Amino acid sequence: MSAQAPAAIFDQDAVRRAVDTALTDFLGLQCREAHRRGLPTQAAQALSSFLESGGKRIRPILCVAGWQAAGGTDTPAAVLKVAASLEMFHAFALIHDDIIDASDTRRGQPTVHRRISTEAAILIGDLALVFADELLHGAGLTSDQLRAALPIANTLHADTIYGQYLDISHTGRPPANAEQVLAITRYKTAKYTIEGPLLLGAALAGADPAVYSTLSAYGIPVGEAFQLRDDLLGVFGNPDDTGKAALDDLREGKATVLMALALHHATPAQHHALRRHVGNPHLSHADADQVRSILTDTGAHAAVEEMITQRRRSALTTLDTASLPPHITAALRSVAFSATRRTT
Structure with missing residues (x-):
């Protein structure tokens, strides 16, 4: 009797390490090229430090998962560079988001604009956006792959920025319409965190419409959750x-x-307290505790937990009926839980 071949597995840690290597190599090359041309190397070095400070690499991992979901084998260097471009775009989004939010910390460390300056951080974020595009175009894709990938990548980038614009348009006085806010969530996060990376990877493998449909049906609810x-x-x-x-x-x-x-569910007194405290840049810890109590007492906290559960269940149901490679189905199940039960 011949030995049975071991079942394929999707090694997320291996993908994470390979993407980190691709990012390190790319930024090292950019620093050397800047030095050769007599340009300041500090911007690329600061970007490298930011990328090395942490991050789950969920977007590159899902890009590779999308590639294999559509029949791609192994993980070619070109696919890894496309996956790395998503992490570079994520760095752009985070650096600018921290400036917009006036955040002091990210991943337990001072944000880029606090460590250097707001003006420099804007430019470093801009550089990350340029580098994301360079990684994608310089990945070594075939003409067919590039033709399939570019519309998805462009939509992913634009939707994220549109979502951020929608977000800031309501900052300071959040609306009481959950569906309106959920639309912001869908564009700002769901598409570029889960669905977009999956579709981008699948496009590189020449996915058929059924695969795209399955990955979207999985990706949107997980991204929202x-x-x-x-x-x-x-x-x-x-x-x-x-x-x-x-x-x-x-x-x-x-x-x-x-x-x-x-x-939406607050009493007049609770509504007044929320409007008084939320958006106050001088909010105290005691005021924050009052807001948290209201979020719990109105049932909002429990309702959001239920929404997360419902969306995870919807994504898992999609996987139950999908015709994806077993190791990718297992990996996407794992992501559905880790992305929605996380504490970081």
């Missing part, structure tokens, strides 16, 4: 775990489903 969890962590999370200050989201007055539900 990811942001819903982030909203809860921004108010109720432990700063030692999240790496962000406990009062940032409340002081900024972020438009979240959590806050929209609380405002």
